[in-house]
Amino acid sequence: MQGKTSKSSKPMGARDQQKCDSDLLISYIRDKVDQLLNVMGTSAINPHELDDQTLIELDPIGIICSSFSHVLDNLRQTNAELHLAHDEIETIFDTAGAAIMVLNPKRQIVAYNRKVDEFFLHGRKSVLGMDCSDVVCNGGGACDNCSFERIVSQGLSDQNLEWTFQGRSFDVVGKSILDEQGEVTHVVLSYNDISDRKRSMQALQEALLEAHEAKNRINGILRSVEDALIVSDDTGHVVLMNETAEKLLSGADELSMAGNDFVAALYAHLQKGTDQGGLWVTDVPLLSGEGNERIFQARSSQVSQQGGERGGVVTFLHEVTREREIEKLKSEFVSTAAHE
Structure with missing residues (x-):
């Protein structure tokens, strides 16, 4: 019994050593591949689906390294885009x-x-x-x-x-x-x-208040004038008029669109002074519905704006029917006396 060696203590041959090393290497490769796949968020390789020989032939570590290379390239591109976005936002x-x-x-x-x-x-x-x-x-x-x-x-x-x-x-x-x-x-x-905007709004409110007060003053003046008063622009559009003028014009606010002979005559009077400027006067007859004629003296003058530009025309219509009748009687009396 003394010279015998048990099977368990039998020295390992070169081939067995090589197989053992190969198994250890493959086990190591599998472990490292599984670790890399885990880092990438992928399931580990199942030994039953991929045998050792195929594992070595596929070179999974090389494949994973290549994938990591693509991931790093994408990360670099993403970092560059993030850096650009950061600069844009800044x-x-x-x-x-x-x-x-x-x-x-x-x-x-x-x-x-x-x-x-x-x-x-x-x-x-x-x-x-x-x-x-x-x-x-x-x-x-x-x-x-x-x-x-x-x-x-x-x-x-x-x-x-x-x-x-x-x-x-x-x-x-x-x-x-x-x-x-x-x-x-x-x-x-x-x-x-909003300081400037607030100041502008305050200035606008003050201007609107002044305009409202000015409008009230103008309306007060219009109401206090007994004669018809009309403010018109160059086209014959009535901008302002008092109550007396409204009755004479029958509410018309476009003198160029004559509604009757009186409005047409008044528009012709305004057009006559377009070029001459200053003050111009014209008698404008108004025939009533009963056939009676009334005569109004139209006195117009231009309103100038800053810079000398024309700003419109102010016209007063004063009834001179009695004055014209007296003048007519005087003329007839003088003519009769001279004849006699």
């Missing part, structure tokens, strides 16, 4: 006409554009990380009408119209940025300077 951010601030939930400024410096900072150093109330609310925490506080508490957009800061007026618009759980991660505040 350009838009800085060239926006409104002051824009991005705040975290602690009300700290994490980003702002150049308009913030123009409107609020006036050359101060960077305010990143500072409480926004120290920048735009003169310190002391949130102001009474704080858009940030409403947005954070409600998670909704907010508008604060005509917010005033150092004599300037702003429309403040706020928008929250939410995460997947619906929690506020950032708040974007936009400050649109």
